[in-house]
Amino acid sequence: xxxxxxxxxxxxxxxxxxxxxxxxxxxxxxxxxxxxxxxxxxxxxxxxxxxxxxxxxxxxxxxxxxxxxxxxxxxxxxxxxxxxxxxxxxxxxxxxxxxxxxxxxxxxxxxxxxxxxxxxxxxxxxxxxxxxxxxxxxxxxxxxxxxxxxxxxxxxxxxxxxxxxxxxxxxxxxxxxxxxxxxxxxxxxxxxxxxxxxxxxxxxxxxxxxxxxxxxxxxxxxxxxxxxxxxxxxxxxxxxxxxxx
Amino acid sequence: xxxxxxxxxxxxxxxxxxxxxxxxxxxxxxxxxxxxxxxxxxxxxxxxxxxxxxxxxxxxxxxxxxxxxxxxxxxxxxxxxxxxxxxxxxxxxxxxxxxxxxxxxxxxxxxxxxxxxxxxxxxxxxxxxxxxxxxxxxxxxxxxxxxxxxxxxxxxxxxxxxxxxxxxxxxxxxxxxxxxxxxxxxxxxxxxxxxxxxxxxxxxxxxxxxxxxxxxxxxxxxxxxxxxxxxxxxxxxxxxxxxxxxxxxxxxxxxxxxxxxxxxxxxxxxxxxxxxxxxxxxxxxxxxxxxxxx
Amino acid sequence: xxxxxxxxxxxxxxxxxxxxxxxxxxxxxxxxxxxxxxxxxxxxxxxxxxxxxxxxxxxxxxxxxxxxxxxxxxxxxxxxxxxxxxxxxxxxxxxxxxxxxxxxxxxxxxxxxxxxxxxxxxxxxxxxxxxxxxxxxxxxxxxxxxxxxxxxxxxxxxxxxxxxxxxxxxxxxxxxxxxxxxxxxxxxxxxxxxxxxxxxxxxxxxxxxxxxxxxxxxxxxxxxxxxxxxxxxxxxxxxxxxxxxxxxxxxxxxxxxxxxxxxxxxxxxxxxxxxxxxxxxxxxxxxxxxxxxxxxxxxxxxxxxxxxxxxxxxxxx
Numbered sequence: 001x002x003x004x005x006x007x008x009x010x011x012x013x014x015x016x017x018x019x020x021x022x023x024x025x026x027x028x029x030x031x032x033x034x035x036x037x038x039x040x041x042x043x044x045x046x047x048x049x050x051x052x053x054x055x056x057x058x059x060x061x062x063x064x065x066x067x068x069x070x071x072x073x074x075x076x077x078x079x080x081x082x083x084x085x086x087x088x089x090x091x092x093x094x095x096x097x098x099x100x101x102x103x104x105x106x107x108x109x110x111x112x113x114x115x116x117x118x119x120x121x122x123x124x125x126x127x128x129x130x131x132x133x134x135x136x137x138x139x140x141x142x143x144x145x146x147x148x149x150x151x152x153x154x155x156x157x158x159x160x161x162x163x164x165x166x167x168x169x170x171x172x173x174x175x176x177x178x179x180x181x182x183x184x185x186x187x188x189x190x191x192x193x194x195x196x197x198x199x200x201x202x203x204x205x206x207x208x209x210x211x212x213x214x215x216x217x218x219x220x221x222x223x224x225x226x227x228x229x230x231x232x233x234x235x236x237x238x239x240x241x242x243x244x245x
Numbered sequence: 246x247x248x249x250x251x252x253x254x255x256x257x258x259x260x261x262x263x264x265x266x267x268x269x270x271x272x273x274x275x276x277x278x279x280x281x282x283x284x285x286x287x288x289x290x291x292x293x294x295x296x297x298x299x300x301x302x303x304x305x306x307x308x309x310x311x312x313x314x315x316x317x318x319x320x321x322x323x324x325x326x327x328x329x330x331x332x333x334x335x336x337x338x339x340x341x342x343x344x345x346x347x348x349x350x351x352x353x354x355x356x357x358x359x360x361x362x363x364x365x366x367x368x369x370x371x372x373x374x375x376x377x378x379x380x381x382x383x384x385x386x387x388x389x390x391x392x393x394x395x396x397x398x399x400x401x402x403x404x405x406x407x408x409x410x411x412x413x414x415x416x417x418x419x420x421x422x423x424x425x426x427x428x429x430x431x432x433x434x435x436x437x438x439x440x441x442x443x444x445x446x447x448x449x450x451x452x453x454x455x456x457x458x459x460x461x462x463x464x465x466x467x468x469x470x471x472x473x474x475x476x477x478x479x480x481x482x483x484x485x486x487x488x489x490x491x492x493x494x495x496x497x498x499x500x501x502x503x504x505x506x507x508x509x510x511x512x513x514x515x516x517x518x519x520x521x522x523x524x525x526x527x528x529x530x531x532x533x534x535x536x537x538x539x
Numbered sequence: 540x541x542x543x544x545x546x547x548x549x550x551x552x553x554x555x556x557x558x559x560x561x562x563x564x565x566x567x568x569x570x571x572x573x574x575x576x577x578x579x580x581x582x583x584x585x586x587x588x589x590x591x592x593x594x595x596x597x598x599x600x601x602x603x604x605x606x607x608x609x610x611x612x613x614x615x616x617x618x619x620x621x622x623x624x625x626x627x628x629x630x631x632x633x634x635x636x637x638x639x640x641x642x643x644x645x646x647x648x649x650x651x652x653x654x655x656x657x658x659x660x661x662x663x664x665x666x667x668x669x670x671x672x673x674x675x676x677x678x679x680x681x682x683x684x685x686x687x688x689x690x691x692x693x694x695x696x697x698x699x700x701x702x703x704x705x706x707x708x709x710x711x712x713x714x715x716x717x718x719x720x721x722x723x724x725x726x727x728x729x730x731x732x733x734x735x736x737x738x739x740x741x742x743x744x745x746x747x748x749x750x751x752x753x754x755x756x757x758x759x760x761x762x763x764x765x766x767x768x769x770x771x772x773x774x775x776x777x778x779x780x781x782x783x784x785x786x787x788x789x790x791x792x793x794x795x796x797x798x799x800x801x802x803x804x805x806x807x808x809x810x811x812x813x814x815x816x817x818x819x820x821x822x823x824x825x826x827x828x829x830x831x832x833x834x835x836x837x838x839x840x841x842x843x844x845x846x847x848x849x850x851x852x853x854x855x856x
Contacts, residue, residue, distance in 0.1 A: 060427055084433035096428045098421050109421050109432040112414045162433060288652045338840050345597050348655055349795060350839045352788060357832035364826040474663065477656050512671055519664050526649065526657065 009072075011036045011197050012166055017056055017066030019049075026052050028221040029066065034166060039188060039198045041212030041229065043205060045243050049221040050201040051093055054168045057199070058090040059083040071165075085113065089159030089167040093174065095151045097158065099144030103135050106143050106154055110161030128157045131190060149180040156187055166197040173204050185211055205243070209233050217242045253507070259386055260503040266392045268499030269399035273454040274472050275479040275491040276403055277447030283486025284423040284443050286344060287336060290351035292451050292476065293469025294358035299324040299452025300464040301362060304371045313376035321453040328448025332441050340440075355469075362466035370463025373456065395457045402453060406446075407488060419443055423486065478522045484532025493534040497521075559709050563702040572773075573817070575705045577810045578712045579769045584793035584805030585719060586762035591791070592800030593723055594755045595735030597651060599787040600642060600658030603665045604760040606782030607634040608767025610669065613682040613777035622687035628768055635764020636757065638665070643756035647749035659784050666782040681778030699772070708769050715762055719802055722758070731755055732800075792835055798845025807847055 010033040019027040027049045034040045044050045055061040057068055059080035068076045075083055084090070089110075098106050107128060111121045129136035132153045138146060143154060152172055159167050169188075173181045181204070188211045191198050202208045208215065209229050217225040217238060225238045232239060278292050299320040306316035331354055339346045380387040410416040422429040422439045430436045455468070462468065475498070483494030498518045506514040525533050559578070563571040583605055590596045611634030612627040619626055638661075645657055669676045676682065689703060690696035697703055722728050730751055733741045742748050771777055780786075789812070797808025812831065819827035842849050 058431055060431065079437070080427070080430035081433050081435050084431055090431045092428065092431070096425055098424045098428070100424055101417065101420060105417055105420075108414075108417055109429065109434060112417065113433060158432065288656070335836055335840065342843075344651055345591075345595065346839055346843065348597055348652065349791065350836055352791065353832050353836035353839060356788070356828055357836070360826050360828040360832065364829065474660065478660070481653065481656070510671070512667055516664060516667060519660050522657070522660060523645075526645065526653065530648065530653075 009036075010034060011038075011071060012057065012199070013067075013069040014053070014057060015067045015069070017053075017063040017068065019052055019056055019061055020064050026221055027056070027063070030218065030221065030223055032216050032223060032226070034197050034199050036165070037192065037195045037197055038214065039192050039200065039212050041208035041215040042199065042201045042218060043203070043208055043215060043239065043243060044218035046203070048218045050218055051170050053218070054090065054092075054170050054199065054201055057083075058088060058168055060090070084110075084162055084164075087162070087165035089162045089164035091155045091159050091167065091169050091172060093170040095148075095155040097143040097146070097151050097154045099142065101143055103139045103141055103143060103146070103154060106158050107161050110158050113162070124161055124163070128160065131187065132157050149176050149183075152176060152180070152184070156184075160191075160196075164196060166199060167191060169198060169200045169202075171201055171203065173202065173207060181207060205236075205239060209236075219243075255386060256507055257504070259388065260507060261500065262388060262393070264500035264503030265496060266396045267503065268496035269396040269403075269492075270454050270458050271472070271475055271479055271499055272492040272495035273399040273402060273457075274451055275476040275483065275495055276406070276488055277450035278476050279480045279483065279486055279488065279491045281444055281447040282480065284419065285336075285340075285440050287347045287444075288344075288351065288477075289444075289447070290348065290473070291331065291355040291358060292447070293471075293473030294355045294362075295324050295328060295448040295451035295469070296455035296458075296472055297362060297464070297466060297469040298327060298358065299455035300373065300459040300468065301366060301371070302452070303373055303456040303459060304464055307373060313374070316373075317453060317456045320456045321449045324452025324455075325445040325449030329441050329445040331448075332444040336444070337437070337441070355473075359466050359469070366466065368465070370465040373459035373464060375460040391460065395461075398457060399454065402450065403488070403492060406450075410488075415439075415442070475518055478518045482521055482525045482533050484535035487532060487535055490532050490534040494532075497534075556709075556713060560706065563705045568701065571705065572701060573813070575701070575708050575773060577806075577813055578705075578708050579766050579773065580790075580793065580809040580813065581806030582712045582715055582769065583763055583766035584790055584797065584809045585716065585802050586759045586766065587790045587794055588799055588802055588805045589719065589723070589731075589755055589759040589762075591794050592802075592804075593728060593735060594731045594752060595651070595738075596646065596752070596755070597655045597791065598642075598658045598756075598759070599655055599784055599791065600662045601759075601763050601790045602782050602784055602786035603638050603642070603658075603662040604635045604763035605767040605770070605786065606662075606665065606669070606777075606779070607638050608632065608764030609771045609777040609781060610634065610676065610682070610767075611764070612768040612771040613684055616684040616687060616771075617682060622684070624687045624689060624772075627687065627771075628765075631768035631771070632761055632764050635760050635767065639757045639760025639764075642760065643753040646752050646756045659787065662782060662784045662787055666779055666784070669782055670779045676779070677777075679779065681776050683776045686772060686775060704773060708773070711765065711769065715765065716802060716806075719758075719762070723802065727751070727754070735800075792831070794845075795835060795838055795843075796845055798847030798849075801845070801847050804845050804847035808845065811846065 012034040014030060014032050016029045016031050017027055018025065018029055030049065030053050032040070032042070042050050042053065052061060056063050059078055062077055067074055070086060070088065075086065098109065107125060111124060129139070134150055135153055135157060138150065143151065146154060156172065172184050176184070185207055188198055188200065200208060200212060209232055212229045215227060215229050215232055216223050219242045224242045227238070274292070274296060278289060281287055281289050302320040302323045303316040306319050307313065310316070335350045335354060336347060339350055375391045377391065379390040381390060410419060418429070418434045418439050421432070421434060422436055426436055479491055479494045479498060482498065483490030498521055501517050501521070502514045505517055559574065562574045566574065583601065587598060587601050590598045608631040611631035615627040615630040616622040642658060642661055646654055649657060670678060686699045688696045689699055689707060730741065730746055734748055734751060738748060793808035793812055794805045795808070796811055797806065798804030815831060816827055819830065838845065
């Protein structure tokens with residue numbers, strides 16, 4: 001396994017990206033990649049640039065240097081809505097579901113795309129309600145009235161409506177009860193089973209080691225360590241070293 | 246109870262209807278403004294000029310075709326197109342910047358449009374003839390059918406737009422973009438197009454109101470100014486971004502002005518809306534007609 | 540290089556002032572008068588810069604301050620016998636200050652957009668009041684009066700010829716500029732700029748933003764009123780159209796064209812605009828505002844630093 005590689009023909013390649021926020025230099029050359037259908041974890045303490053990495057991939061923040069490649073083609077400065085249509089789903093930290101849209105309308109924001117028949121839309125919607133019965137119950141409620149955990153479900157379901165090839169999850173278990181954390185674990189399993197790649201940013205180490213196949217650890221805007229999850233499950237010294245836990 | 250006889254009931258009724266008619270047109274103008282503000286935080290100083298352009302396009306169309314309704318459609322579409330053009334050339338480049346700059350830019354646009362109209366059409370007011378005449382009689386006073394129709398049509402347009410927002414795909418896109426522009430993009434919604442589209446729709450609504458209002462006053466290059474001030478007040482009093490709030494606020498203010506013009510001159514009645522604005526800003530700055538103060 | 544900057548600045552300043560002192564002596568009467576007008580509008584634009592350029596608050600209400608300065612002076616010049624210059628000055632400043640206090644109260648509560656609209660509405664309120672209160676203000680026709688003498692009782696008395704007026708205006712404008720320059724470079728001025736950059740952060744640091752904004756508005760209003768008094772002196776009338784918001788709009792244009800946040804920029808902007816108007820009006824009569832408007836929009840988008848900022852950057856190469 002090469003330092004930057006996993007699969008031979010990765011779905012997503014991030015090459016030495018730098019980002020700035022005003023005068024602050026946040027990412028100092030982050031490189032990673034994700035293969036088709038792979039679950040990759042990104043660990044690190046608060047403020048090291050994990051969220052920023054996802055935002056750079058999703059097109060919400062534009063790198064000041066470096067490249068992002070998706071299916072071999074450069075997507076570095078494309079606007080976020082193009083990336084969503086190319087197959088990149090994004091679930092942000094603090095969920096950000098549309099508060100004044102109903103649950104169904106929230107899901108529809110991902111469904112109403114070119115080339116999706118009405119039948120397929122219904123299929124996808126039903127599939128969502130199958131995985132998340134709680135959402136089915138609340139389908140006509142406004143997103144803002146849902147609890148934290150329910151909003152997290154909705155945010156993930158919404159991204160799934162895009163039928164993406166990869167889903168970027170930013171700290172999905174933050175602030176959730178243990179019962180919901182295990183639900184998130186199940187969903188990641190479902191996505192993996194469906195062949196959707198997952199790039200999981202987390203501070204919850206056990207969950208990440210369990211769900212992930214490969215793990216990157218970021219510290220101060222650079223990748224410091226990269227190993228298969230199995231290795232880290234056996235010897236978690238790097239985690240202590242770079243995350244200080 | 247003697248004073249009850251002194252109250253001019255017939256005049257009050259007429260003024261109530263006047264207030265509602267003016268209020269509905271004002272609501273139509275203000276809806277466009279509040280929509281634009283709600284979705285992209287832009288205060289469109291040139292909005293009144295779109296009203297004026299709509300009226301002038303209608304003037305030209307009527308001269309060619311003698312058909313009021315055709316003129317209404319063409320003027321609305323034309324103004325919408327001009328709006329989209331203005332958005333793409335002057336507002337889109339300013340999207341990330343200081344909100345100060347959009348105020349200045351739209352102010353510049355209003356200057357250019359006003360003077361362009363002055364240049365092309367001259368200072369003499371033009372007339373749009375009413376599409377039909379006729380009146381109904383209320384309390385031995387004749388009330389123009391056309392005025393009643395304006396109110397109805399404005400209400401229909403606003404209502405139609407509200408339905409569009411609620412049920413269509415584009416309606417969802419617009420609402421999602423208004424609530425969270427970044428996540429809307431992350432969901433594949435083509436936000437740049439949505440913004441241009443909303444600006445165009447808002448401008449078209451202003452253009453339509455210019456056509457509807459045209460027969461009641463003259464059409465001249467400065468007609469937009471009066472409306473833009475009142476529309477701003479309505480938008481603030483009704484809650485910026487709230488369609489329903491604008492309608493209520495528009496009717497509220499127009500009724501107040503209509504009643505007071507029974508006792509003071511119209512110019513002085515104009516101060517009423519200013520006073521309402523000041524009171525709103527002092528006590529309930531998020532809007533009088535917004536459900537809960539944020 | 541840094542040490543040379545003040546020297547360069549003051550030398551340039553001295554040269555310009557010298558030129559302005561000489562202008563009524565060398566220019567034909569029309570242009571000499573034109574220069575005086577530029578100075579007055581420049582003062583108005585400079586006062587507006589305190590708000591727009593330094594505090595980050597766009598005001599469309601400067602016509603109210605200007606107009607009330609004008610009318611305040613007009614009243615005194617009509618009522619006092621013999622008409623006293625200093626009383627007129629005081630009255631104009633007082634009137635402008637009163638309006639400024641009123642606006643200042645609201646300024647503290649409103650975000651930029653609301654503030655801009657509200658100031659516009661205020662100037663319209665004043666316009667309507669002045670326009671309709673004919674007994675007091677002469678309504679549409681305004682008030683006309685004659686110039687007082689430039690006199691300090693007991694010491695001397697000069698007639699206000701165009702030349703004397705020009706030097707008087709020049710003196711006041713130069714003093715105002717120096718004063719405002721001092722203020723913007725003072726700690727107070729620094730706080731204002733910090734408010735413009737990031738209001739939330741400035742508040743978080745602990746500054747009472749409301750108070751600073753209020754003072755900024757009062758300062759701005761006072762100097763705008765001063766410009767109004769000078770204008771009244773020069774033209775010997777006060778009219779409601781100067782209170783109409785279009786004037787405020789023009790002031791904003793001077794600011795943007797010249798370069799906000801520079802004090803000198805707006806004066807240049809006023810000069811540029813007025814010269815342009817003079818020039819274009821030979822070809823376009825009233826429609827000169829179309830090319831000006833287009834230029835204005837282009838500058839907002841491409842040259843937000845204004846002419847001065849552009850010149851600065853070009854000179855720094």
